[in-house]
Every structure is written in structure tokens, then in C-alpha cells.
Amino acid sequence: MAYPDPAAGTPAATPPTDDSPVVLDRRDGPYGEVVLRAHGGRYEIIANGCFLMDTSDGRSERLLVDVALAALDSPGGPREGLRLLIGGLGVGFSLARAAAEPRWGEIAVVERETAVIDWHRSGPLAAHSANALDDPRVHVVQDDLVGYVRDSGTRFDALCLDIDNGPDWTVTENNGTLYSPSGLLACRERLEPAGVLAVWSAQPSADFEAALRDAGFADVHTIEVPVTRGVPDVVHVGVKA
Template sequence: MPNSAVPPLVPTADDAPVTLDRRTGPYGEVVLRQRGAHYEIIANGCFLMDTSDGRSERLLVRAAFAELGERDRPGLLIGGLGVGFSLAEAAAEPGWGRITVVEREPAVLDWHREGPLSALSGAALADPRTELVEADLVAHLRQAAHDGPRYDALCLDIDNGPDWTVTDDNSSLYSPAGLAACRAALTPGGILAVWSARPSSAFEKSLAKAGFCRVRTDEIPVARGVPDVVHFAARPA
């Protein structure tokens, strides 16, 4: 489907989703839907995220910044643009230095640049610290580890988390090789924060095995079901 402006929000019944854009991208089908006053992103038929809350996505960035302590203008990588909550949170914090967002789906980038999701991310995208990179996240991390620049914090919101991926290749991020790439792309003492739709004790063990320290999991209550969580870990100084 050609890239085109997405229609603006129109009133709908809360239980009647309306498809605004549907594309077959390099990793399968992605869909932008409107449900009532909110937008949803669906990938390969599986719900990924919507604009109804955003607390856990914002915490992902806010807590990572707090973990860094007194670093001067730390560099941040956000893995996955999603509906833009993490980027908006980062741009609202003047203490961050450069803010790099890596997103592999061209459709998601279009929905933020020229579609309705620009209402959430427009100001952040205009921030001179912000850079959008269309790339596979693991490939970008490996390049950063090899050629630089490295990051003080990695805030990753990819798929539904380490135990529940919509596309098989996303699981590579949570593999030993993927976590090694994360660790190598961080500066000493840098922070890795990973969003997940549910807790994963196995992932905590994987982080420790990958050479991270200060591993912990913060839970964020949601309206229904198990809490969202953010897994935190640090590269040893």
C-alpha cells in the first residue's frame, strides 16, 4: 500500500474498531485502528498497544533516567516507536541528551510523521535531540557496539515482551546474542530497561547470565489482567 496520510479521528462506538490503515510490511501485516477515542496497533493479527494508558511505557523511560543518577546529558536509545508514549516522555525530560528511536516498520513511522499518531509525538519529533532510525533493532545495536556511538540507556518496547513475541525474529532480541548486543551497546554503568506485557523470571535469569547486574522487575497495574512490567538491568561500571 502506498504511504499516504491517515484519516483524522472520527467518532465511533467504543466497541466498534475502525481500520484506518492496513499494510503488508517487511515483517508481516500491520494495522492502525481507531476504537472510540483511542488508536490501536495490530501486528499479524495480534494486538500490540493502544493509546488508552501509557503509564508503563512512560515509566520505562522515566525510571531509566533516574537509575543513571547524575550523568550529564545521557544518550538514550528507544527501541520501538509504538504509539509514541516513550518518546514523548523522553522529550519532556530536558536532562536527556540525544534521543534515538529505532523502528523497523515503515508504516509506524508514517503514522507518526503524517498520520493521527502525530498528535502524541509531533512535539517530540520536532525536538532537535530526536532522531528516527528505520532499522532492525538488533542490527542497530550490533553496529553501535562496533562503531558507536554507545548509549547510556536502552529503553526497549519490542513486541509483547520476552515470553510472547508476535513475529519469530523478534525473539532474537531476548536471546543470549541479543542481550550481548544490548550490553555491548551500553556505556559502562548504562541501563537496560525492557517493557513486557507480563513478568518473566526466566528473562531475569537471562539478564544475569548475559553479564548484567542490578537486575530487577517493576510491576505497573493495569485495568485488567496481569500487570505490565519493566525489567531493569545495568552494565557493570
């Protein structure tokens, strides 16, 4: 592997601070090229030349899990033993947040890229997922999320999805079907009654809000997280009616 080994004395949470990007690992897979690089004191994941995410912030990725948990609380108080599906491992902020919450009784992470899983198991991203892959509640499903949502018979209390830059800006063409009417109906089928769907996006989408309502989701709303430059990151939320 091209990336530094955390056990060899290179702190995984402290990438090089050089202004020029440094490629740590580059892989070609069935979905194209995926790259891990260090740039300006942060780690970045690039897929097919498209910037996906980095380790500079993480507020909106943590919010993705927080809003789902809050929406699941019943009038009688907090619920326990909840089942969560995280779509996309990314840099690990969402998984770390979920693993820190004991009310999640089971956490499934669907990630299609072998490289991303490796970067968390034995590479520099392990510190950012807080070694959550070792948590007995967590299991990783290496699969395409679109196919898993359509074909899996498993149901969850919450789906927290972050595999693209948003419904209007997908990493690969096939991902667009996840946000289509049939894809959203499949997400609804994967949810228990009153289950929550939360979708991360790099920008708000009124069309996606409408699509959620058309697919049978209630209490549809969008939560914004301001960023330093440009439009805010958002989390789209809907509850299975």
C-alpha cells in the same frame, strides 16, 4: 493515506468512539501486515493480527524511560547530556516522555515499520508523540532493532526497548534473538559503562531476569504497573556491571 489529517480539522488525539473497530490504515511490508485502527476512543496498532498497543494508558511506556533515567543518576546528582536509544516508536508515549526531559542530550528511535513512522510524522499519532520527531535531539533510525543492536557501533547510556509484548511473546520469530544470551550481550555492548537496559513486557518473567544476570547485568529487578484486567505490565531493568 486512509487516516484523518490533523491539519484538516480532525483532532488527532480524539479518535472515533464507536464500539466497532475502524481501520484507518493497513500496510503490507517486509515483516508482514501492520494496521492502525480506531476503537472505542483510542488508537490501536495491530501487527500480523497481534494486538501490540493502544493509546488508552501509557503509564508503563513512560515508566520505561523514567526508570532508566533514575538508574543513571550518580551519587553526585543528576547527569546531563545522556544518550538514549528507544527501541520501537509504537504509539509514542516513551518518546514523548523522553523528549520532555532536558537531561537526554540525544534520543535515537529505532523503528522498522515505515507506516508507524508515517502515522507519527503526518498522521493521528503525532499528538501522542507530542511532535517529538521535530525535536533536534531526536533522530529516527528506520531499521530492525535486532540487527541494529548487533551491528551498530554506537553506544548509549540507556536502551529502552519495547518492540514486543515481552521476551516470552514476540511479534515476529526473529525478535526472540534479542532476548537470547547473544542478544543480551549485544545490548550490553551498546551500553556505556554503568548504562541501563530497560525492557517492557506485558507480564513478568523470572526466566528473563535470570538471563539478564547471566549476561552480566547487575541490580536486575522488575517494576510492575497494575492494569484493569489480567497480570500487570512490567519493566525489566538491569545495569551494565
